[in-house]
Amino acid sequence: xxxxxxxxxxxxxxxxxxxxxxxxxxxxxxxxxxxxxxxxxxxxxxxxxxxxxxxxxxxxxxxxxxxxxxxxxxxxxxxx
Numbered sequence: 001x002x003x004x005x006x007x008x009x010x011x012x013x014x015x016x017x018x019x020x021x022x023x024x025x026x027x028x029x030x031x032x033x034x035x036x037x038x039x040x041x042x043x044x045x046x047x048x049x050x051x052x053x054x055x056x057x058x059x060x061x062x063x064x065x066x067x068x069x070x071x072x073x074x075x076x077x078x079x080x
Contacts, residue, residue, distance in 0.1 A: 003024075004023060004024040004025075005021070005022070005023055005024075006020075006021070006022040006023075006024070007019075007020070007021050007022075008020045008022075014039055014041075015037065015039040015056075016037065016038050016039055016040075017035075017036065017037045018034070018035075018036045018037075019034060019035050019036075020032055020033070020034035021033055021034065022065070028066060028067050028068050029064065029065070029066055029067075030064070030065045030067075031062070031063070031064055031065075032062065032063055032064075032065060033060070033061070033062040034060070034061055034062075035058075035059070035060045035061075036057075036058070036059050036060075036061075037056070037057070037058045037059075038055075038056065038057045038058075039054070039055070039056045040054070040055050040056075041053070041054045041055075042054075042055075061076050061077060062076070062077055063075045063076035063077060
C-alpha cells in the first residue's frame with residue numbers, strides 16, 4: 001500500500017476480529033475507519049459448567065486522529 005495508507009487487522013479465537021484502515025493527510029492528521037466483532041463466553045456462578053453466557057458485539061467506526069510529539073487526540077463516531 002502507499003506510505004500514507006495503513007491497514008491493521010487482528011483475529012482471536014473463537015471469533016474476535018478487528019480491522020482498521022487509516023489515511024494520513026499530513027504528518028499530524030489522519031482519517032480512519034474500522035470494524036470490530038467481539039465474542040465472549042462466561043461461566044455462571046451456581047450453574048453447571050455447560051450452562052454458559054455468551055455476548056457478541058459488532059461495531060463500525062470512523063474518525064480523525066491528530067498527533068504531535070506531546071499530544072494525541074482522537075475523534076471517533078461509532079455505529080453499533
